[in-house]
Amino acid sequence: MFDCFSKEKSDFLRKKDKSKKGCVDEDIKEIINIINSKKDYYTTSSCSGRIVLLEKLSNRKNESNWLFARHNKIKFNEIKNYLKNKIKNEIWLKQEPLILHVRCRNLKSAKKLLNASRKIFKRAGVISLGENKIMVEIIGSERIDAIIADRNFAADEKYLKNLVKYANRNFEENKGKGERFLIAIKNI
Template sequence: MDRSAEFGRWKAQCLSKADLSRKGSVDADVVELVQLLNAREEFFTTSSCAGRVLLLDGGVNGFEVQKQNCCWLLVTHTPCIKDDVMVALKKANGDATLKFEPFVLHVQCRQLQDAQILHSVAIDSGFRNSGITVGKRGKIMMAVRSTHGLEVPLTHKGILMVTEEYIDFLLNIANQKMEENKKRIERFYNCLQHALERETATSHSKIHEKNKPSYTHKKKRDPEKVHGKSVSEENDKELENVDDDDDDIGINIPIFPREF
């Protein structure tokens, strides 16, 4: 199957599936970005999250919370307040952890050069943990990520281990990160728009130059020259002896350059 056709099939299948995320829809802060990418024939998004503050209650493996085996006490994609966290912590039975997760976006790209454009825009917009992977079947994935997350344990076996003042301090940091995250998303969207416009203009220019007919300027013939080369004396004599009724005289007579 043609690679372009196969990519189109993958895209149609992915975009026709139901959204299986907990929220069930694309976050408001990245709707326009997702629409921009999916409207282009060389991209389609497979997953996204605009950024969120989480309070998870569950087991801890080192410093990494295992989301599959935990209870979501609180999740918000907007700035979080202490009162909401304190109410949610009353439901904690295990090790509750406060997290801020920044914007993440996964995009499948038609060609490597398309992924490289996206990667360059992501890096320039502050998402410096972004990367490109190529699968065994030739699937090219671009992940837009950053490193300004936050993860702090608050309870152990349901017992609060920190003060309310410290929780308020943590939320100020998380909300600042949320604001910076939003600015980076806006910067990424604007930079991506300009990059895609430049790429489209460049592609059209190349197609125009490829299809443009080439013209060669021809000089007026000198009576004593043919195609810029002097006619030999022998050919001059041949021309004088040819019957005037031969209409094809200029085509059939061979031309030889004069030897110097």
Template sequence: MEKSFRQWKKQCLNKLDQSKKGSVDRDIEHVVSLLNSREEFFTTSSCSGRTILIDGMSGLRRANGDAVLKFEPAVLHVQCRRLEDAQLLHSVAVNSGFRNSGLTVGKMGKIISAVRSTHGLEVPLTHNGKLLVDHQYIHFLTQTANQKMEENLKRIHRFYQNLQSALSAEKLPISDQLGSLELQHPQKMPEGEKEESNKNVYTRRRRRLHETDPNDEECNGSQPELGDCLSLFT
């Protein structure tokens, strides 16, 4: 599977860009570069978001069918080497605001993580060539679409930052990861409470030792009981 993944990645990244634009969107290019620089990921498609509207009111009036104003948020499809890698990416996406993200596994074992959001917009403007709304409403829709695009770009930036942090933490040993978490979320206890807490733990442990049957071989070992271990964390 490792060999197949490397082959898939090489073939995908060496292909010409088949999109109409012919290049990666500038607002998501840094995310694509980060993912493709990692050995466990590569992107198969990307879009930083877009607003689609027929150009001008005269164009709307000449429309023969149903004209629609659409805002489509950012979308990113990433092939992952292992399921664990896909789960990491999915967690980062959801925590960054991309609530519609998901995973798929193909018949050949290809694992695809889709990074998608839910704040799209789709509003009909004409029906059978007849304009349904006035200028004021179209102006309101345009402002709404622009606000959604601003939020969309914020989510892309948040996703990039969270992804960097997650990938950096993945390289650290478990002890270092726990240490970094403690630094980010310190829990201070007043000295008086700390001393009282230590006394209570010691008292509970001593009481348990006195209650233990000395003839019981399972209780004479050097390993503490489960209750003693749990008391250390209370």
């Protein structure tokens, strides 16, 4: 009997990484390798978590300039330096959690992955349930989305320092959850 899932997995994992960065984040590499080593799963997209500063050019997601993106903690001066220039558009600081999209062979394997995920992450669920196409999304809950400047205002130094502190704290919490998840998925 022909195994469509294994063929799709093999084909997908041979493809070039299409992400903006062009490669898997270092902090999530081991998680991805473990998932992809299991016969019933493969990852289709991932991010270990990041802190991003962006300039919104419009309300459309793909119409923003990424001023910087870090997959680690940031320093206050990194933010401050971007606010020295004349600001024409909204500037947002975003701290985003770990996210994984995992294709599962069947509902049984999806359930096993969800059971392991939900012990650590509040937000894990099936996001696509087509014929022979089951996709699970696992995403952390630690996040910050804060406007810090536009053409009419810029957040003060005290606020920005606190924002950086909380973004870094969330980033560390997210990293800890990733480490616990790594242990959990070894047993699925």
